Amino acid sequence: MSNPAPSATKLFVKTFGTKPDALFSAPGRVNLIGEHTDYNDGFVLPAAINFHTVIAVKVRTDDQFRAVADNYPEIRQWRYGAEGEMAANDDWINYLKGFSAAVALSGLPAKGLDLAVVGNVPVDAGLASSASLEIAFGCAINDTSQLHLSPLAVAQLAQRGENHYVGHACGIMDHITSAMAEEDCALLIDCMDLESQPVSIPDTLSLMIINSGLPSVRHSEDFNERRQQCEQVAEHFGLDTLRHLSLASLQQQQATLDATAFRRARHVISENLRTQKTARALATGDIGRIAQLMAESHDSMRDDFDIVPPAIDTLVHIIRQQLGSHGGVRMTGKGFGGCVIALVEHEYTDKVIAAVERQYPSATGLEASIYLCSPTAGAARVAK
Known part of the structure; x- marks a missing residue:
């Protein structure tokens, strides 16, 4: 499968006329076992997979976010802490606005960004394409604004944004996996206390x-x-x-x-x-x-x-x-x-x-x- 990173850079340059400062990547996931247990405070055993969402970003001097995606060339924009109404019909931009709103509500400062999104996580396949988008964006904000959030904290903010702003009553499995998975391993997650441990997948x-x-x-x-x-x-x-x-x-x-x-x-x-x-x-x-x-x-x-x-x-x-x-x-x-x-x-x-x-x-x-x-x-x- 093609690497989305060069395409994200190309889309950024085409849209904003300059090179990005940095790129951030987050994987999709597949759940090996543990279905409908997450919202019952149970156990899940997912693994991150080598399909990713990549976001190319450049830091702005104001609190504006301007975003474009490979399949949605129209620039979408909003101000940090003033996300306003979510777009209709499960629009992709809601996942970004939901995350920034969750960060703003927590009282943390964040810098605006120009960003271009490219991904190869299959959509509508149950492989966490939306969580991959949220976590890549969360990592970008965390890094560029030097918030020093742990990967678990980024995952929790992503879930909060999706629950309260996008309106999806999802569990946290997808977000934790995309943020915290280890190579060649599944991740046994206790959804009650959010503890997790890597479990090696046999190379056979x-x-x-x-x-x-x-x-x-x-x-x-x-x-x-x-x-x-x-x-x-x-x-x-x-x-x-x-x-x-x-x-x-x-x-x-x-x-x-x-x-x-x-x-x-x-x-x-x-x-x-x-x-x-x-x-x-x-x-x-x-x-x-x-x-x-x-x-x-x-x-x-x-x-x-x-x-x-x-x-x-x-x-x-x-x-x-x-x-x-x-x-x-x-x-x-x-x-x-x-x-x-x-x-x-x-x-x-x-x-x-x-x-x-x-x-x-x-x-x-x-x-x-x-x-x-x-x-x-x-x-x-x-x-x-």
């Missing part, structure tokens, strides 16, 4: 992302409903979240719970356990165990959380048939569309690709896009 495994051809649905009433159902079960047990509820306690009270809410909670609680077990299996290189846990996760998302469309279930089935115990596969992301993640022993990679290309279109009428990725490090200033 290929990291394969297969875009189903069904767009990822970022936010919908379906997600809000599932979140409310999880909250209802936690409230039933007198808890703030499902984090502290055991599977045994849930099962003991099954008869007193709404049947659908029970299944939602069972997914979250069992997924937390699977995520921690998968981290241990990665650390010890137990590929067969990884395959089993990822299969259980996918089936739980399909049967208990009801977020796996038939086409993606078919795609996972095709890949499972090729892998057996030689790798794991599951739907990844919020559900209803988006991507499948597969950890594949290298000698099975070509076999999986051939099966997907041969069987998936005839079974579903959809074309899949296949990406062989590398687990990469988090956001950084790019050497010019």
Whole structure:
């Protein structure tokens, strides 16, 4: 895949007639396991991937921001601390304005910037293209205004901006991963206390992302409903979240719970356990165990959380048939569309690709896009 950095520099020069001062890059991410656990204060196990958003910037002498993107050549501008109304229709500029508004609300001073944005994170695939944009911008503000914020603080401000200004009630997994990931590792994140630890991904495994051809649905009433159902079960047990509820306690009270809410909670609680077990299996290189846990996760998302469309279930089935115990596969992301993640022993990679290309279109009428990725490090200033 092409490096966005030269294109970002070129776009900056074309737009503003001068060279940028610096470039900042932040990766997208894929979640290996741990779905719909983040807003329940649970565990997630994502990895940053070698798709990035790059922002070329030049510091201004005032508090103005002027921004342009490769797919949106019109210059957008706003003043720091006076972001005003967010643009309609989930506009890309809202993610930048939301971040600067969150920084301004915290009382920190920041300098204005001219900036040009270029990225190659697939959009509408559930690979955190918006978080990649926010974190790259956050790193630019942090560096050029010498705010001395930690990567975690940048991630928290990005989440705050997206929650309060963009209007997306997202968890913090995407932002932490884009800001803090380590090369060749997944990141086990405890979403309750925001502690994280890198977990090496065995070098015998290929990291394969297969875009189903069904767009990822970022936010919908379906997600809000599932979140409310999880909250209802936690409230039933007198808890703030499902984090502290055991599977045994849930099962003991099954008869007193709404049947659908029970299944939602069972997914979250069992997924937390699977995520921690998968981290241990990665650390010890137990590929067969990884395959089993990822299969259980996918089936739980399909049967208990009801977020796996038939086409993606078919795609996972095709890949499972090729892998057996030689790798794991599951739907990844919020559900209803988006991507499948597969950890594949290298000698099975070509076999999986051939099966997907041969069987998936005839079974579903959809074309899949296949990406062989590398687990990469988090956001950084790019050497010019």
